[in-house]
Amino acid sequence: MTVNTQPVTERPDPRAFGLPVVEQAQIPAELRSLVARVHDLVDAVANTEADTDTLAEAAATVEGVTGRLNVARRQIGTMVQRDLQSGDVEYGTITNIVSGDTNPAAPPLLLERTPEGLRGEVTLNTVYQGPPGLVHGGWIAALLDQAVGSVSAVETTPGLTAKLEVNYRRPTPLFTPLEVTAEVDRVEGRKVFVSGRIRAHGEVTAEATALMVQVRIPGTETQQG
């Protein structure tokens, strides 16, 4: 990471903006178990060749369960607070499609701090398939977007992706541990230039460069530039 000529603003607490925050430890084990079961269910549904009676019975069962769960729903924008092994605190939406703790559609990608930036591992099944046996290109971009967005948030302050350029160098395989890394390259005022990579078997399959623009936080415009 190159020199930042602007002071880094203290990481904002989403509660100050009226967003509910759930600490990771407060998520019940029963909900985590349900998320994992539904994650497996999506894969089973996507691939099943069961007979029609079984399909009809499963649809009715799932419809009933969905109705029971929908009785109480979270507020849109609910955040989860994660305490990283490094001691850093990270906030993200609890249903984030890539990393959300309660989203059964999320792989999920869990990232931890390294001396260079962030690193995580994820293995994707056929739910994320594009070409036969390979990860969908849009999902590759999503993994990279999440990684560069998170590293920007952890090392500076949260921002939105203004520009993301993905270079697909090699096919990215399913059912293979993928290493995802991201780092901050430089900071210019509110602009954070970041980069990220996906590796399979140690070989880079995709890489991205991106521009994150830090969100304007009331009262901090002077520091943010």
Ligand SMILES: CCCCCCCCCC(=O)SCCNC(=O)CCNC(=O)[C@H](O)C(C)(C)COP(=O)(O)OP(=O)(O)OC[C@H]1O[C@@H](n2cnc3c(N)ncnc32)[C@H](O)[C@@H]1OP(=O)(O)O
């Ligand atoms: C919370 C922890 C974890 C978070 C992880 C999340 C990962 C996922 C991230 C996402 O998916 S974000 C969702 C996708 N992105 C968006 O929806 C963003 C939509 N775009 C916007 O909302 C605005 O365009 C944006 C906030 C990016 C910028 O608007 P601003 O009004 O704040 O910026 P402004 O126009 O003042 O420009 C500030 C600087 O950035 C530059 N800039 C802004 N947009 C740009 C762009 N698109 N391309 C190049 N440069 C850009 C602009 O030229 C200027 O440079 P200078 O300071 O040098 O003059």
